[in-house]
Amino acid sequence: MTVLRMDNVAIVVADLDAAVAFFTELGMELENKAQIEGVWADRTVGLDGIRSEIAMMRTPDGHSKLELTTYHAPALSGAGAENPPPNTLGLHRVMFAVDDLDDTVARLRGHGAELLGEVVRYQDTFLLCYLRGPAGVIVALAEQIG
Structure with missing residues (x-):
């Protein structure tokens, strides 16, 4: 199976x-x-x-x-840290491929998103970033550039 x-x-x-x-x-x-x-x-x-x-x-x-x-x-549970860091055990991040990372980050900031670090270039392949989304979930974004 x-x-x-x-x-x-x-x-x-x-x-x-x-x-x-x-x-x-x-x-x-x-x-x-x-x-x-x-x-x-x-x-x-x-x-x-x-x-x-x-x-x-x-x-x-x-x-x-x-x-x-x-x-x-029942009432929501507030167990654990409110905004756990990226190296916390357990499920905490979801990643999306986007066509324009800078534009996407700017639009999501209007909905409360905050960058955890900065937008970085990985070799000549991707622009990448982590941001904090709803309920403290980390949303990773990747734009293929090469």
């Missing part, structure tokens, strides 16, 4: 609309929104009394998706 595909990566956010706006500005498309609740959701996730809303975002090529989730119940 093998994996058929990676379906999506989920990010839990406090403000779903702001997160949708951030990833829309990046160039992703809102596929759908849904309310999630009920015994099946409780049993799947392992929490009681789940009431959440999700927004499924997809890349323009249709191959990758982000599931943005906000929980109305």
Whole structure:
């Protein structure tokens, strides 16, 4: 048996609309929104009394998706550091290929994004940067230049 595909990566956010706006500005498309609740959701996730809303975002090529989730119940957990550094154990970064890195960074700053370091050139191949996105998630951007 093998994996058929990676379906999506989920990010839990406090403000779903702001997160949708951030990833829309990046160039992703809102596929759908849904309310999630009920015994099946409780049993799947392992929490009681789940009431959440999700927004499924997809890349323009249709191959990758982000599931943005906000929980109305139970209350959001604030476990761990608010903005963990890039070398923290666990899932914390998602990377996107973009066609104009400087323009993308400028547009995302309007949605609260902050560069963690700076835009750098890797050999004659890529421009790269890390920035902080919704819910403190690190969003890496790469523009192929060579």
